[in-house]
Amino acid sequence: MKDIKQYIEENKERFLEELFELIRIPSISSDSARKGDMLRASEKWKQILLDAGADRAEVMETKGHPVVFGEKKISDDAPTVLVYGHTDVMPVDPLELWNSDPFEPVIKDGKIWARGADDDKGQAFMHAKAFEYLVKTNQLHCNVKFLIEGEEEIGSENLPEFCENNKELLKADVILVSDTTMLAPETPSITSGLRGLAYWQVDVTGPNRDLHSGMFGGAVANPINVLSKMIGGLLDENGKVTVPGFYDDVLEVSTEERELMGRAPFNVEKYKKSIGVEALQGEAGFTSQERTGIRPSFDVCGIWGGYTGEGAKTVLPSKAHAKVSSRLVPHQDHHKIARQFKEYFESIAPEAVKVEVSVLHGGQAYVCPIDIPAYKAAEKAYQESYGIRPVPVRSGGSIPIISTFEQILGIKSVLMGFGLESDAIHSPNENFPLEQFYKGIETIPYFYKYFAAQ
Amino acid sequence: MKDIKQYIEENKERFLEELFELIRIPSISSDSARKGDMLRASEKWKQILLDAGADRAEVMETKGHPVVFGEKKISDDAPTVLVYGHTDVMPVDPLELWNSDPFEPVIKDGKIWARGADDDKGQAFMHAKAFEYLVKTNQLHCNVKFLIEGEEEIGSENLPEFCENNKELLKADVILVSDTTMLAPETPSITSGLRGLAYWQVDVTGPNRDLHSGMFGGAVANPINVLSKMIGGLLDENGKVTVPGFYDDVLEVSTEERELMGRAPFNVEKYKKSIGVEALQGEAGFTSQERTGIRPSFDVCGIWGGYTGEGAKTVLPSKAHAKVSSRLVPHQDHHKIARQFKEYFESIAPEAVKVEVSVLHGGQAYVCPIDIPAYKAAEKAYQESYGIRPVPVRSGGSIPIISTFEQILGIKSVLMGFGLESDAIHSPNENFPLEQFYKGIETIPYFYKYFAAQ
Numbered sequence: 001m002k003d004i005k006q007y008i009e010e011n012k013e014r015f016l017e018e019l020f021e022l023i024r025i026p027s028i029s030s031d032s033a034r035k036g037d038m039l040r041a042s043e044k045w046k047q048i049l050l051d052a053g054a055d056r057a058e059v060m061e062t063k064g065h066p067v068v069f070g071e072k073k074i075s076d077d078a079p080t081v082l083v084y085g086h087t088d089v090m091p092v093d094p095l096e097l098w099n100s101d102p103f104e105p106v107i108k109d110g111k112i113w114a115r116g117a118d119d120d121k122g123q124a125f126m127h128a129k130a131f132e133y134l135v136k137t138n139q140l141h142c143n144v145k146f147l148i149e150g151e152e153e154i155g156s157e158n159l160p161e162f163c164e165n166n167k168e169l170l171k172a173d174v175i176l177v178s179d180t181t182m183l184a185p186e187t188p189s190i191t192s193g194l195r196g197l198a199y200w201q202v203d204v205t206g207p208n209r210d211l212h213s214g215m216f217g218g219a220v221a222n223p224i225n226v227l228s229k230m231i232g233g234l235l236d237e238n239g240k241v242t243v244p245g246f247y248d249d250v251l252e253v254s255t256e257e258r259e260l261m262g263r264a265p266f267n268v269e270k271y272k273k274s275i276g277v278e279a280l281q282g283e284a285g286f287t288s289q290e291r292t293g294i295r296p297s298f299d300v301c302g303i304w305g306g307y308t309g310e311g312a313k314t315v316l317p318s319k320a321h322a323k324v325s326s327r328l329v330p331h332q333d334h335h336k337i338a339r340q341f342k343e344y345f346e347s348i349a350p351e352a353v354k355v356e357v358s359v360l361h362g363g364q365a366y367v368c369p370i371d372i373p374a375y376k377a378a379e380k381a382y383q384e385s386y387g388i389r390p391v392p393v394r395s396g397g398s399i400p401i402i403s404t405f406e407q408i409l410g411i412k413s414v415l416m417g418f419g420l421e422s423d424a425i426h427s428p429n430e431n432f433p434l435e436q437f438y439k440g441i442e443t444i445p446y447f448y449k450y451f452a453a454q
Numbered sequence: 455m456k457d458i459k460q461y462i463e464e465n466k467e468r469f470l471e472e473l474f475e476l477i478r479i480p481s482i483s484s485d486s487a488r489k490g491d492m493l494r495a496s497e498k499w500k501q502i503l504l505d506a507g508a509d510r511a512e513v514m515e516t517k518g519h520p521v522v523f524g525e526k527k528i529s530d531d532a533p534t535v536l537v538y539g540h541t542d543v544m545p546v547d548p549l550e551l552w553n554s555d556p557f558e559p560v561i562k563d564g565k566i567w568a569r570g571a572d573d574d575k576g577q578a579f580m581h582a583k584a585f586e587y588l589v590k591t592n593q594l595h596c597n598v599k600f601l602i603e604g605e606e607e608i609g610s611e612n613l614p615e616f617c618e619n620n621k622e623l624l625k626a627d628v629i630l631v632s633d634t635t636m637l638a639p640e641t642p643s644i645t646s647g648l649r650g651l652a653y654w655q656v657d658v659t660g661p662n663r664d665l666h667s668g669m670f671g672g673a674v675a676n677p678i679n680v681l682s683k684m685i686g687g688l689l690d691e692n693g694k695v696t697v698p699g700f701y702d703d704v705l706e707v708s709t710e711e712r713e714l715m716g717r718a719p720f721n722v723e724k725y726k727k728s729i730g731v732e733a734l735q736g737e738a739g740f741t742s743q744e745r746t747g748i749r750p751s752f753d754v755c756g757i758w759g760g761y762t763g764e765g766a767k768t769v770l771p772s773k774a775h776a777k778v779s780s781r782l783v784p785h786q787d788h789h790k791i792a793r794q795f796k797e798y799f800e801s802i803a804p805e806a807v808k809v810e811v812s813v814l815h816g817g818q819a820y821v822c823p824i825d826i827p828a829y830k831a832a833e834k835a836y837q838e839s840y841g842i843r844p845v846p847v848r849s850g851g852s853i854p855i856i857s858t859f860e861q862i863l864g865i866k867s868v869l870m871g872f873g874l875e876s877d878a879i880h881s882p883n884e885n886f887p888l889e890q891f892y893k894g895i896e897t898i899p900y901f902y903k904y905f906a907a908q
Contacts (some may be wrong), residue, residue: 195668210732212880214649214851217781218751221735224776225689232686235679253903276662279805281675288673297672300679301769302760307777312653312815314779314852315755322678323761325768329673330578351733360768392861397668398768 029088038065041087041311053135062158065150080143082172085124086152087115097428111431118432119425123178130444141452156401163408174374180417188382190414191390196328198337204320205354211316221352223320238284243344251330253294264391293394297327334362363400373454374414381446483542492519495541499678515611519604534597536626539578540606543570551882565885572886573879577632584898592784595906610855617862628828634871642836646846646867650782650819652791658774659808665770677774692738697798705784707748718845719884751781788816793795817854827908835900
């Protein structure tokens with residue numbers, strides 16, 4: 001595969017032109033007015049796969065936006081790689097913060113600027129071009145399947161059912177995903193774990209109407225006071241979640257593995273400066289990286305109640321609300337955690353108010369053991385293209401569909417991310433460095449090589 | 455004064471017609487588009503006073519909405535009563551909850567339904583008609599002054615300066631105010647105290663932007679978590695405010711006086727039912743009435759931060775905010791309390807966030823001793839019209855201007871309220887029972903009689 005660099009060099013302009021055609025389709029899955037664009041983006045992907053060398057490709061219906069499936073079969077004896085990506089993108093508001101049209105990609109400062117440049121059009125498209133190279137140069141020694149969905153940004157709602165109904169079609173030895181980041185081009189990394197998620201809304205109701213805080217204040221429980229106290233008590237002085245049983249199933253990572261993880265470069269001062277805080281805070285006994293990587297967290301995502309306008313309006317409000325969430329780690333089960341939290345939170349409610357907890361969302365954590373063949377193949381691939389052995393990183397984020405794949409299809413995923421923290425995915429001025437784009441196209445064929453060789 | 459009832463009977467239709475003309479002027483002081491209506495309402499009041507028998511009346515400018523001043527002088531030897539009221543009303547939103555046009559009064563079920571029917575057009579107008587009766591029947595033995603302001607509902611911002619500049623003009627022996635409630639027609643009461651108020655906004659800033667709760671959750675202090683914990687700790691398990699020094703100046707009411715106050719009828723079950731709660735909550739060692747009457751309180755009036763829309767959006771927000779307030783009692787100084795709270799709250803902020811406390815508003819508490827001549831005269835007046843001796847009640851609410859009058863003019867106020875809890879002031883469908891309206895007009899002349907006789 002000495003010619004991969006040359007292949008990229010000879011085709012780089014065309015790669016960009018093709019990617020830009022895909023980016024120009026405003027496939028915002030959350031916008032019901034974009035249903036037609038979602039279909040166009042799927043049809044585009046079908047064509048991309050066929051052009052790249054797939055035996056077949058088709059747009060398949062779901063209850064929501066369609067899924068694109070494509071494949072190339074080499075041999076019954078060859079291992080099968082299932083590439084997962086998504087063609088839908090996040091909304092672009094606030095539009096006035098963009099320096100250029102989000103759906104008209106421009107190259108500037110060595111980066112592609114557009115919605116989807118990284119997440120996930122840019123990253124998924126690298127797989128199409130790596131595949132093209134392998135096919136065109138007769139170096140493909142794996143069967144390849146592509147699964148490109150259209151609802152990742154809205155929770156992959158219909159993909160689990162699609163998987164249930166297409167287990168045979170999706171059968172593979174590993175799932176390959178480029179939808180995450182790496183630490184830096186000088187420090188390549190592979191995401192070896194993702195946190196799970198549990199998400200609730202809590203509603204506290206006190207009096208049946210907003211009351212005069214003078215006439216009633218002091219004698220009637222104030223829902224905001226109560227909610228604050230209840231939420232304030234959910235983390236103890238050591239930063240531990242106080243819900244009984246919360247840590248029961250947490251996978252305790254060995255001292256050895258923690259030591260290995262600790263070798264990933266991390267500059268506390270730089271980290272603090274980048275987010276503008278004077279000090280960090282978290283669970284006692286763990287480093288900042290461990291707190292987001294191997295430990296669960298508890299965050300209030302939103303809170304509201306009473307008067308929030310200008311100036312001083314006195315009121316003893318009837319209701320107070322909060323959106324609260326926990327990032328979970330293996331082997332916490334989000335259903336169990338959701339139940340435990342609901343039961344506990346409702347149980348500590350004072351008699352003077354009504355407290356209702358609704359479970360809004362959830363996903364399981366995921367871990368990719370760093371000693372399985374697929375991980376090893378990915379490790380060697382990065383080593384070959386970047387010249388540095390990548391470090392495994394447990395990401396604090398959640399991609400619920402990854403654990404769903406494991407549950408339904410029984411297949412592990414390897415998360416070969418080429419995005420950078422600075423790519424501003426989900427934000428205005430999303431971008432993707434050209435160098436990462438081309439490096440991704442270079443790295444992926446090495447994965448196939450090493451994976452097929454095992 | 456045996457003829458007061460007859461006078462009311464003969465003129466009741468005219469009284470209503472005149473009041474309705476005043477109510478029809480939409481004098482919402484907070485609405486800058488209503489500046490013309492505020493002036494019209496003031497001009498109307500000037501005419502009401504002249505028609506009722508004032509020697510003179512005028513609309514006087516302030517930096518905000520005008521003040522109406524009127525007077526009738528009897529003799530240098532007679533005591534002088536200053537009647538205070540306001541012609542401005544609260545906004546009417548949400549309009550769709552009104553059963554009739556808020557500015558087109560209707561009589562239904564024995565009540566006047568309109569914005570201002572009670573607060574304070576209806577109640578202040580009773581004084582004009584009581585005054586008219588005394589003048590027309592030659593039974594007025596006090597000098598009378600009227601001060602009708604236009605900014606009570608927006609904090610009487612310009613009235614203190616008006617008082618400073620017009621001390622001689624406003625000189626009086628007592629200020630008479632009908633802008634409060636009484637317990638019930640079967641249980642007349644006089645408000646003998648008002649709570650003060652301190653009001654702050656607290657702003658908590660964590661990271662310099664909203665963060666991904668997966669990538670950062672657990673390692674970075676969440677401003678909502680922090681704010682909740684800080685606010686949650688402001689009331690201890692006994693319902694006491696934990697700000698150091700908060701209770702230092704609280705006037706401890708004697709066991710004897712508490713016993714007397716405890717005689718005011720209060721049905722806990724009815725109270726709970728009326729506001730729709732299963733249980734009450736407050737400072738240990740005090741009854742519900744004491745908690746709102748003689749004890750300070752701490753209420754969060756509003757809270758906001760992060761994602762508050764539909765569904766489950768994960769975010770570790772940059773900021774969290776709350777509007778918090780304390781009702782104060784004699785002799786807590788609102789300036790001192792404001793400072794104490796700010797210092798304490800900022801001092802308990804963890805290093806990982808920035809906490810800023812802004813003082814938004816404040817007012818001193820007020821107490822009217824129940825043994826001064828003016829209070830005694832009011833007591834006898836209610837006794838005569840209602841046939842029952844009224845009980846003194848410490849109201850939980852605040853009318854900051856009342857303590858300002860005492861500070862600037864050196865005059866005590868007597869709060870002869872005829873409103874009922876059910877009058878829905880500040881809410882849709884404000885109303886005022888006709889019986890209370892006429893009973894007010896009957897009671898006020900008795901006050902003048904007994905006050906002049908002392």
